[in-house]
Amino acid sequence: MSVEAAALALRVSNLNFQYKKRLTGEIAGIGAAAGLADISFEISAGETLSIVGKSGSGKSTLVKCIVGLVRPDSGDIFIARMDYLHAAGPARKAIRRKVQAVFQDSASSLSPRMTVEEIISEPLAIHRVGNAQSRRERTRSVIDAVGLPYSFLTRRSAELSGGQRQRVAIARALSVEPELLILDEPLTALDLSIKAQLSNLLAELQEQFGVAYLHISHDLFGVAALSDRVAVMHGGRIVENADRTALFTNPVHLETRSLLAEML
Amino acid sequence: MRHLSLLRISVAVIASFYLVAIAAEFFAPYGFAVSDREHTNCPPTRIHVVDESGHWHLRPFVYRYVELPGELESYQEVRSQRYPLEFFIQGAKYKFANILSGRRHLFGVASPASIFIFGTDEYGRDQLSRFIYGARISLIVGTLAAAVALFIGLGVGALCGTFGGWVDVVIMRFTELFMALPWLYLLLAVRAILPLRTSASVSLLILLSVVALVGWAKPARLFRGVILSAQELDFVVAASVIGGGKWYVFRRHVLPQTGSLLLTQAALLIPQFVIAEVTLSFLGLGVGEPIPSWGSILAPLARYESLALHWWLVLPVCAVVPLFFSYHEVTSILQRDDIPPMM
Amino acid sequence: MKYVLHRIAHTVVLLLAVSIFSFLLLTLAPGKPFDEMRTNPQVSSATIAAERMRYGLDRPIVERYFYWGKGLLHGDAGFSFSYGMDVRSFIWAPTRNTLLLTITATILAWLISIPIGIWCATSNGAIDRVTGLATSLLVSLPEPFLALCLLYVALRLKYTPIGGMSSLDFDAFSIGGKVLDLMRHLFLPVLILVFAILPVLVRHIRASMLDVLRAPYIEAARLGGVRRMRVIWRLAAPAAANPIFPFVGFSIGYLLSVSLIVEVIMQWPGLGPLFLESIYSRDLFVVVDVVLLSTLFMVVGNLIADLLLYWNDPRIRLS
Numbered sequence: 001m002s003v004e005a006a007a008l009a010l011r012v013s014n015l016n017f018q019y020k021k022r023l024t025g026e027i028a029g030i031g032a033a034a035g036l037a038d039i040s041f042e043i044s045a046g047e048t049l050s051i052v053g054k055s056g057s058g059k060s061t062l063v064k065c066i067v068g069l070v071r072p073d074s075g076d077i078f079i080a081r082m083d084y085l086h087a088a089g090p091a092r093k094a095i096r097r098k099v100q101a102v103f104q105d106s107a108s109s110l111s112p113r114m115t116v117e118e119i120i121s122e123p124l125a126i127h128r129v130g131n132a133q134s135r136r137e138r139t140r141s142v143i144d145a146v147g148l149p150y151s152f153l154t155r156r157s158a159e160l161s162g163g164q165r166q167r168v169a170i171a172r173a174l175s176v177e178p179e180l181l182i183l184d185e186p187l188t189a190l191d192l193s194i195k196a197q198l199s200n201l202l203a204e205l206q207e208q209f210g211v212a213y214l215h216i217s218h219d220l221f222g223v224a225a226l227s228d229r230v231a232v233m234h235g236g237r238i239v240e241n242a243d244r245t246a247l248f249t250n251p252v253h254l255e256t257r258s259l260l261a262e263m264l
Numbered sequence: 265m266r267h268l269s270l271l272r273i274s275v276a277v278i279a280s281f282y283l284v285a286i287a288a289e290f291f292a293p294y295g296f297a298v299s300d301r302e303h304t305n306c307p308p309t310r311i312h313v314v315d316e317s318g319h320w321h322l323r324p325f326v327y328r329y330v331e332l333p334g335e336l337e338s339y340q341e342v343r344s345q346r347y348p349l350e351f352f353i354q355g356a357k358y359k360f361a362n363i364l365s366g367r368r369h370l371f372g373v374a375s376p377a378s379i380f381i382f383g384t385d386e387y388g389r390d391q392l393s394r395f396i397y398g399a400r401i402s403l404i405v406g407t408l409a410a411a412v413a414l415f416i417g418l419g420v421g422a423l424c425g426t427f428g429g430w431v432d433v434v435i436m437r438f439t440e441l442f443m444a445l446p447w448l449y450l451l452l453a454v455r456a457i458l459p460l461r462t463s464a465s466v467s468l469l470i471l472l473s474v475v476a477l478v479g480w481a482k483p484a485r486l487f488r489g490v491i492l493s494a495q496e497l498d499f500v501v502a503a504s505v506i507g508g509g510k511w512y513v514f515r516r517h518v519l520p521q522t523g524s525l526l527l528t529q530a531a532l533l534i535p536q537f538v539i540a541e542v543t544l545s546f547l548g549l550g551v552g553e554p555i556p557s558w559g560s561i562l563a564p565l566a567r568y569e570s571l572a573l574h575w576w577l578v579l580p581v582c583a584v585v586p587l588f589f590s591y592h593e594v595t596s597i598l599q600r601d602d603i604p605p606m607m
Numbered sequence: 608m609k610y611v612l613h614r615i616a617h618t619v620v621l622l623l624a625v626s627i628f629s630f631l632l633l634t635l636a637p638g639k640p641f642d643e644m645r646t647n648p649q650v651s652s653a654t655i656a657a658e659r660m661r662y663g664l665d666r667p668i669v670e671r672y673f674y675w676g677k678g679l680l681h682g683d684a685g686f687s688f689s690y691g692m693d694v695r696s697f698i699w700a701p702t703r704n705t706l707l708l709t710i711t712a713t714i715l716a717w718l719i720s721i722p723i724g725i726w727c728a729t730s731n732g733a734i735d736r737v738t739g740l741a742t743s744l745l746v747s748l749p750e751p752f753l754a755l756c757l758l759y760v761a762l763r764l765k766y767t768p769i770g771g772m773s774s775l776d777f778d779a780f781s782i783g784g785k786v787l788d789l790m791r792h793l794f795l796p797v798l799i800l801v802f803a804i805l806p807v808l809v810r811h812i813r814a815s816m817l818d819v820l821r822a823p824y825i826e827a828a829r830l831g832g833v834r835r836m837r838v839i840w841r842l843a844a845p846a847a848a849n850p851i852f853p854f855v856g857f858s859i860g861y862l863l864s865v866s867l868i869v870e871v872i873m874q875w876p877g878l879g880p881l882f883l884e885s886i887y888s889r890d891l892f893v894v895v896d897v898v899l900l901s902t903l904f905m906v907v908g909n910l911i912a913d914l915l916l917y918w919n920d921p922r923i924r925l926s
Contacts (some may be wrong), residue, residue, distance in 0.1 A: 067505045096507035108498035113520060123506045172506075441624045444909075448864035449882070449901045456886040456894050457632055480637050539749040543868060546751045547883060565755050566872050581752040587748035 007045040007144070008081060009180040009212030010099070015039040015075035017061060035063055036072065037236040038103045045179065046206065048213040050223045050244075052259060053233035059216050060203075062233070063184055066214070067101055080179045097127045100173035104185040106165035110157040116143070116168050117153040123176040138175060145208065147201060163194035167201070174209060183215045199225045217258075224248070232256045271597050274590035281587045282407075285399035288359040292393035293379055294374045297554040298356070298470045300378060300388035303329060305337045310384040310577050316343050323348045347377035372513035382583075383576035385564065394556040395580045401557040402545070405471050406538030412476035413537070414483055414529055418522065421487025425495060425518075426510060435484070451478045451540060455549050473539045483529050487522060494521040528598045535591040547550040558584060610917055625902050626679070629895045630672050630717045679899075685892025689885070694896050698881075702900055704772060705877035709866050709904070711793060712800035713858055720805055725814025725847075728820060729839055735813075742806035750865050754872045755797045767795050770874040796866075796873045803865045804858055811854055815847040822846075852916035859908030863901055 004100055015090040017029060018035040036058050043049045047158055053059050064070040066077060068084070077084045080098040087095055100123065103109040110119055117139055124135045140150060146167040166186060183202070187195045206213060217223055223230060224244075234255040240247065251257045284291045300306075311324045325348040327341035353372040359365045373379045382391035415417070420439075424432040446599070455474050462470070494500060500517045538558075542551045544568075545559025553560070561580050565571050571578065678685075684694040727735045748756065761767055770776065772792050773785075780788055819825065821842055828838050870879030878897050885893035 069501065069505065093509070096505075101502070101505050103498065103502065105498060109502045111499040111503075111517060122503070126503075126506055126508045126512065240359050254478075271845055387646060437624070440621065441628060444621050444866075444906055445898065445902045446860050446863040446905050448867050449898050452867075452882065452886060453629075453894060453898045456889075456891075457635055460887070460889075542749055546868075547871065549886070559751070562751065562755060571755070571759055575759070578755060578759055581748070581755060584749070584752065585744070585747050588749065589743060592743055592747055601897055 008042050009045050009047070010043040010079065010080075010214060011076075011078040012042070012066070012109040013040045013076045013078075015062070015065060015077065016073050017065060017070065021062075035236050036065070039075070039236075039238055041231055041238060041241055043180065043212045043214060045212055046210045048206065048215055048226050050215040050217060050227040050230045051233055051238075052216075052218055052223060052230060053255075054218070054259070057233040058236040059233055061236075063101070063182060063214075063216055066099065066182060068096060073141040081097075093127070097123070097176050098178050099180040099182060100176065100178040100186060102166065102169045102173050102186045104170050105190050106162060106189070106207075107157065109169060110165060110172075112157055114156070115153065116155050116160075117146075117155070119157070119168060120153075120171045123172060125177055129176060142171045142175050143168075145174070145205065153254045154259060162190050163198060166190065166198055168242055170201070170205070174205065174211070175210070178211060180212045180214060183213055183217075185217050186215075188217070222245075232259065267597050267600070274593040274597075275537070277586050277590040278594070281399060282403060284396055285403045285405040287360075288396045288400050290368065291368070291370050291482060292390075292396040293355065293369050293381075294390040294393040295358065296358055296389065296394050296397040296556050297369050298389060298393075300384065300390075302331065302388070303339070303378060303384050304385040304388040305388055305574050306339055306380055306388070308579070309378065309442065310341070311349065311379075313486070315346060321346075321348070325349060326377055326379055328371055345377075347373040349373060349379070374469075374558070382579045383574070385561075385574075385577065386434045386570070391561065391580065393581060394553075394561050395558070398556040398558045398561050401468075401551055401555060402538050402541050402559070405468065405475065405533050405541045405557075409475035409479070409541070410530060410533040410537045413533060416476065416480040416527065417483030417488065417529075418487050420480065420484040421489075421491050422514065422518075424484075425491030426490040426514060432488075436488075437560050439484050442478070447478055447540075448543065451475065451544065452547070452549070454478065456542065460549070464551055464555055471541060471544060471550055475537050475544070479533060479537060480541070484535065486525060486529065490522050490525050492520055494518045497521075505546040528595065531591060531595040531598055535588050611914065614913055614917075616911060617713055618906055621906055622903065624747070625669040625906070626676060626899065627672065629899050630675055632898070633670070633675075633895045634668060639811035659667035684896045687885075687890050687893050689807070689890045689893075693879045694892055698893075698896060701876060701878045701881045704875060705866060705879065705901075706869065706904065708793065708796055708800070708875060708877060709862050709871070712804075712862055713864070715797060716801045716804050716808060716858060716862070717855070719801060720812060723805075724809045725839065725844060727809065727813045738809070741798035742809055744807040748830060750803050751868050751872070753803055754869050756916055757795065757799050757802065758872065761795050768792050769795070772876050792875075796869050796875050799864055799869050799873075800862050804861055807861075808854060808858065812847070812851060815850050816843060819843045819847040820823045837915075847921065849916075852912060852919065855915065856883075856905075856909035859912070863905055 015036050016038060030169075039058075039062060041049065051059055051062065061070065065072045066079070072085070075085075081094050081096050082091075082098070082128070084095050086094070091096060114122070117136075120143060121135050121139045124130070124138060130138070139153070143150065143153065148167050148171070152160070152164070152168075157168070159169065171252065186202075187198055190198065212228065215226055216222070227244045229242065230247045231238050232245050232247075232253060232255055233239065234253075238239070240251070240253040240256045242252075247256065248260070251260055306329060307330065311323050313321055315321060315325070325346040327343055328345060328347065329339040330342055332338040332340055349371060350373060351371050352368050353374075354367045355369040355372050357365060357367050371379070378390070380390050380392065382395060384390055385394075387575065391470055420435055424435050445453075451474060454477060455470070458470050458474070459466075465587050495518060497517075500513060503513045503517050504510075541550060541557065542559040544561075546555040546563050547559075550557050550559055558580065564576075565577055675685075682695055684698060686692070687694050687697070690697060714797040723738070729737050745753070758769065761769060768791055774788050774792075777785065777788060791916070824857070825838060825843055828842055829835070833842075866877065867879035867882065869875065871883055878901060881893065882897045884890075885897065
């Protein structure tokens with residue numbers, strides 16, 4: 001179900017969500033994770049939108065909605081022009097393929113029992129892409145793209161460094177050729193030098209594969225290097241959404257200014 | 265390292281018990297229902313290496329036992345003839361699993377002598393043979409019941425973990441109910457409502473189901489806990505983000521996390537369930553005569569007069585100790601070191 | 608306070624659930640409830656008809672449950688077919704005897720295992736290892752076997768009476784004599800029960816003590832000059848007690864089950880032999896009543912244990 005002529009990797013409209021107590025359905029009180037209030041934004045194909053905000057601003061909740069871990073109370077999510085919230089069964093799964101994620105903690109987001117090859121090809125297996133042969137080839141091509149040698153395919157995640165693990169996570173995410181890649185604080189846990197390497201890698205991969213990024217971060221470095229646009233979240237709302245240069249040179253909202261002050 | 269060798273020894277002991285139980289026909293010198301009317305309540309046969317004239321013999325031997333004239337159930341050895349202990353002897357015929365028939369037994373002596381290593385009971389039945397056949401029932405029922413209980417527990421735990429909500433609450437209340445009753449009373453009560461006198465195979469089935477039914481609750485709670493925490497693991501969440509369905513994520517990522525618990529629970533539950541079977545049989549509610557179980561072998565001992573007169577009847581008690589001791593060692597080693605399942 | 612009320616409410620609900628379960632046991636049993644009675648020539652058909660009416664066997668099942676439950680609360684525990692009389696008239700003696708046995712054994716088991724557990728944790732390696740071996744061996748003996756072994760030993764030694772609860776000439780004794788006789792008969796069954804649970808308790812007490820003794824504040828106390836005994840008993844033991852409280856509940860439940868076997872073997876006139884007998888004779892009201900009673904003891908025992916834990920550690924009040 002296409003929506004508009006412009007190729008939008010992601011379109012979120014009027015998303016609302018509040019955390020409720022299990023079983024009773026009561027709205028969770030103060031201290032619970034932040035909800036979402038009327039969130040709307042778009043990401044064009046091949047573009048990077050960075051969402052920044054303090055902890056408790058609702059960033060993680062937003063990510064959970066988009067990856068399908070949490071169901072919003074109201075609103076729409078269009079992934080690759082397809083209506084995610086109203087899809088069911090196999091259609092839903094097909095949409096899931098279009099958006100993949102890389103998380104902050106690579107050590108725990110990669111299964112310790114699987115080899116690198118198994119990890120990277122897992123999305124291919126889940127979405128039944130091609131046959132064993134083509135999957136192997138795809139895995140090899142994508143691990144090459146993230147700059148790791150083929151010999152790594154037989155290793156396990158415990159044998160890799162933080163930066164190498166993140167590369168594997170990125171490879172895994174890219175294996176099924178998603179249109180949107182969610183990067184949830186991907187560089188935060190890494191050393192400074194590795195941060196730079198990986199940031200460059202992400203930029204290269206975006207050029208190479210034309211994939212859009214939704215970058216969640218409070219890390220100045222990542223935001224400045226990667227983003228086309230930046231949105232600021234506060235209290236479950238998007239308080240500012242602007243071009244990167246514009247945001248840095250002329251921040252409007254109080255929250256934006258406060259964040260920039262912190263970062264700098 | 266010491267742990268590993270202790271573990272190996274324990275596993276070896278356990279395995280040998282099972283081996284003997286499975287191949288009972290071969291290991292037992294006599295059948296379990298064979299009565300020797302001339303040797304009722306006979307004490308354990310003495311095995312000699314030195315004969316009357318003081319000669320040493322390489323091969324141990326026994327003498328034939330005859331009843332003392334005039335005295336009931338008092339025996340003496342007839343020293344005139346030696347009966348050497350023979351291995352792989354051709355003895356009474358048997359049919360293993362109704363398919364294989366054979367005549368070879370691990371050891372025995374030529375007739376008319378007999379070798380009663382554990383003595384005989386009031387019907388003249390060799391206690392060692394009954395012990396070995398009894399092992400078959402007790403071990404198999406206990407192990408199968410444990411397997412069933414673990415299977416049910418895992419399944420129920422998975423249901424609670426993956427569905428949550430009211431399913432979880434209701435099932436947890438159920439397990440609380442089962443755990444609120446003293447286990448033996450629950451076991452006997454459930455046994456009580458089922459028919460008492462049935463054929464051997466039905467009794468076996470009843471025995472199995474009752475023991476498993478009583479024991480599923482605790483494993484279920486434990487599995488639920490493991491599954492719930494496994495579901496929180498990042499890479500498990502990642503799998504569903506990638507697009508894996510509930511069943512895929514469970515099968516591929518959550519289930520392997522239960523392996524460790526499965527192993528420790530197995531080591532813990534099997535001996536408990538064997539004891540449950542033994543207790544039921546001891547109280548006369550197990551498999552009926554003449555099929556022996558460890559419990560039914562010891563049942564006559566409840567009349568302690570027989571215990572006073574025939575001390576050898578207590579020998580099976582000592583003989584099971586190595587098995588339970590080994591299981592106990594395995595359990596404590598598993599719980600201590602958390603050896604990964606790839607052993 | 609809220610916690611106490613919450614626990615009590617939980618216990619009541621649990622007992623209710625158990626009563627439903629027991630009632631289901633009663634109704635699910637094959638064979639009609641009064642079949643046994645019919646075969647008993649001493650019971651007239653008029654009595655049978657009256658009993659049928661009394662239990663409303665012709666009414667729907669839910670109604671019967673409430674009827675039965677109401678009767679239970681008023682003390683009507685059903686009718687025994689093999690004894691030919693109301694259960695309540697003969698159930699109290701066995702109940703009392705079982706409670707006597709189990710409670711004595713529980714208290715004694717804890718009194719003995721606490722010092723032993725602490726001693727193991729604070730002694731040198733040799734004592735600890737030997738005790739460890741002994742407890743492992745004990746735990747490797749299934750309960751019926753343990754009972755038989757001790758029985759055998761007792762037979763050989765001839766110190767204590769074997770079986771039963773009282774000597775033949777019990778009534779002729781003075782009060783002191785009666786008490787003594789009771790204690791002599793109580794000795795062996797209690798011993799068996801204590802031996803049955805001792806290994807488990809000692810192990811856990813020892814483990815808990817070892818954990819606590821490793822804590823920095825214990826070492827600080829020792830280095831600061833506090834005497835060893837004081838450190839052990841005043842500092843370490845109370846801290847180690849916390850994780851042990853749940854075992855009080857467990858020990859009651861466990862000993863209740865083991866006491867069944869012990870009572871049967873030692874011919875102690877408690878609920879055990881009565882239960883067994885009623886199973887053989889399909890005397891279902893007795894079966895259900897015994898299950899209810901034993902569960903009641905276990906649940907109440909757990910409640911007391913929980914309240915003890917609560918009293919000892921205020922942090923529990925959080926849940």
